[in-house]
Amino acid sequence: GILAFGLGFVRLYGLLTNLGFNRSHLKRVSEGKDLGQCIGLFIMFKFGLLVLFNGALVLSMYTWTDVMGRGFQTQEHVTVIYVLLLYINLVAISQIFTVTFNGLLEIAKSQIPRIVGNVIRLVATIFVALTGTRDNAAVLLAWTFVLGGAVELAGALWLFRGYPVARPTRQLFWSYMKFGIPSMVLTSMIMITVNIDKVMLQAFWSAADVGRYAAAQRIVLIVGFVSTAISSVVMPSISGLHSRGEHRRIQDLVNRTERYLLLGAIPPIVLFLTLPDRVVYILLYNRSDPDILLVLALWMLIVVVNTPYRALLQGADRPDIMARVGVLQATASIGLNLLFIPVAILGVTVFGWRGLGAAVATLLTQLVISGYLRYQGYRIAGVRSNPRHVLVLPAAVGMAVTLMLIDGLVPATRWYHLAAFGLLGLAVYAGLLFLLRQIDHEDIAFFMRTVHPGAMARYIQGELRGDDGPVRRRERRPPRHGGRAGSNRGGFLPAHKGRIPRR
Template sequence: MIARNSFIIMVSQAASAIFGMLALTIVSKLWGGYAPSIMGIIWFAMAFVGTFSFITNMGFDVTHIKKVSEGRDMGTCMGTFISIKLILIGILITSVLGSIAFWKYFMSEGFYDATTETVIYIFLGYSVFFALGQIAVSTFNSRKENVKSQISLLMDPIVRSALVIIVALAGISGAIVTYGGATTAIDLQPRYNWPGFLEPLQTFLATHTVGAMAIAYLLGAFAMFCMAFFLLRKYPVAKPTKNYLKMYFLFATPLMIPIIFTLITANIDKVMIGYFWSAVEVGYYSSVQRISAMILMISASIGIVVYPTISAIHARKNMDKRKKIREIAKVARDSERYASMVTIPVLAMIIVFAVPIIDIVLNSSFRPATMSFQLLTIYAYVFTIGVPYTYLIVGMNRPKQTAKIVVLAGIANIVLNFLLIPHNGLLSQFGISGINGAACSILASIIIMLVGLHYYSNRITGKRLFQGKILLHMIAGVVMGMVMWGISTFIEIIRWYHLGVLFFIGLGTYIGVLWCFKEFKKADLNFFLDTMNLRKLFKHVKKEMGEDPKFKQ
């Protein structure tokens, strides 16, 4: 069940990544060297609002999943969670508007251009709809109804990507961007002629490029919100009680600090790059970050399923404590092993072919982000293999330990950003500043976090959870990379299918090396084939979507 649910989530997130990557590729090809600057403005605004996004979470999403998976009253949990979310959304809106006023009127500072402040307001709306949609998504995840949660989440990239492509096809008229080190107004004729009756729309989009792009994101979040609440319509909602409010706050309180640090550090790098450098660098960094983030869909799919599974095992009252720990440890180890096994080939591919991937997916103007791309991909791998242990600790009711780890890693990340991102940063003489400095900072902080997760997981379970098998995966990945690089010296990689052929050759090498190490066996092959069995997969989806939700009375 864990494997199949994880695979469903991976398929959904892969589809989401493909839609997003398709839109990004089309924008990059149509806008050429202007793309980093315009998309940088968009992603700076998104990151600016994102630094406040912890307010709408504060650990209550995790708490809701925990309490519902433990079998608490569904209606009361829903009422409690909705009430808390609405209050937090109100605080988010007040905080963002207050910070803009402080920046403009007290600090007497401005924004990139005349449209950027408006873009920030649009992304505030995006965050509100996304936070509301998370009410339903967290509820589905708590009950392992992952098909519903993924259908809801998939609406965002589908709608957003379609609208982004439409905006890109409209061309650009009068947009203020940084290009070639200078700020200038640009005009870019649409690549294709629009039908006569659509010319007014094309003109409007071309003259409001940045704002229209931001609205595409807003409408994507709105579509996700609508789908999520449509699927949630049959779930009971009862008036929150004092006991449930207290229960939610008691569990969420230790998680608040780590949630704050997690979401701030996820966005502060883009904000600092924009502050110390320009929108162009934000565009470079955010673009390759989105490509490397495809690896994170593996960690997300594992975490969504593993957390309620561990919580449910830990909540069993009729099971011996030692047996509980054995089962939980096995879930964590198996999740880490398969996550590493699946992720390493992608990691090897990106490290070896970072430049051709950037040229093919984006365009050559994004090449300054090559080193960042490689470092962010390594970060994504380290993050992925740490996810099972994050949920092991929280699932066994040890949120304070998680808080300590995340706070330590978060402080390290913020300090390193200040030291490495500025023009005259600590390592600038070695070429590590700006986007490369940001990538080094986030990689160093996630390594600190992984060490902390293993330390506390070992203490809580009384078992040594580190697996030497992970090192075998790395060795196989190195061999795979060397084989792909060796073959690539005889061909020029200019098309996506060149990369595809090299990847499958490398993948065969990777599996062969693991087979020699006896790390990939027939049982593993059967596991993957069963997980990806389309007949069983569709049967599982049909069952979840066709049944009315059942709740304990």
């Protein structure tokens, strides 16, 4: 709970390390602007923002504790905040390189440093959990984040060797500002929305309530990581298609992305919805509320299917609309959290649902945003959600019934029981999809290629070897059908009937 609060608190200030310029850099690199100048300008922006971030957080802490004489629940809270301040600095610097890789659609290079850093942090976390004491557990866990961030930065810097860095032009500077200032509102609002729930739980209740809520949230976020990764590919692809006015291909790409994200997200979501008490007992040893997990699972399903629509608005160069999305999302989140978390606010009695209230507020906020994103997607590019997507629901219901029947016969009490239940449910789900003709042999082949370790290893080796030659923006061609820049491959999603033919 202390660690989750510290992360939420520091990340609220961490919005100052971005302010929309990550999106500006991703956008301009994907459009084919001079790579060296883009990198040089991004470095300038990033270090200027880091000075602003560190100054704002340290000054506010000094004002709160020394000038106003206030404090936190424990001194451990303060120490964790300052340790995580260092972690945010490391991550922000590594974004100079990883955002550049994403803009070039060099996905392996952007993800490998993060994966290695997280593995190192995982090992350190296990060590702390087994050898640490209650007195310093939160601080030691915070230092594992610093260790992982340092490894991530070192790996990203090593992969960045040979990339050009040049002095930016004034025209490019104003190009970044034009896209970044409206995106600044979006980025700030997103950071507030993502972290305000933990901060409010700490303010109105305790670190224990933060921990129970954050633990359930961490479980469902595993599903969200996939959609985040897909978004990093889809957004530059849409940007390239939009710059060429190919709206029909954008519609095709958004619909296929939504379909495959939905197909992939449903199995774990159904597991969480069907057996929330088992998941909480096995993975968290009853240190959370199954109702929180259930509500957050519904929230994550909506987040996943909204991913391509967010990528559409970002890639269509409409930061003004994304800014409105951010303001709407933050306003709804703050208002709903104030309604559901505390017992009373300004003398008015409200729900007082603690962590469950935070989960309900998060779900309702995402529902509000979902409708607005789809409306804007239709208005800008004529994108409509395919009504055939609802035909996956019978397969989801079949999986849920199977899981409940099995759990009634053999209750799950160990993690391997949960894994076996999940695999059996997945088999039923896939079989029903095949019988309902919602997937075919081509879809199955696509999923097998996606998870095939050999194919992934060959892709990573090719990217790290630089099979496309030295990274020079003038040598790169815009990606087609979402393919990787500089390659002659097609889209990362398989073709289907009615797709727009290549010219």
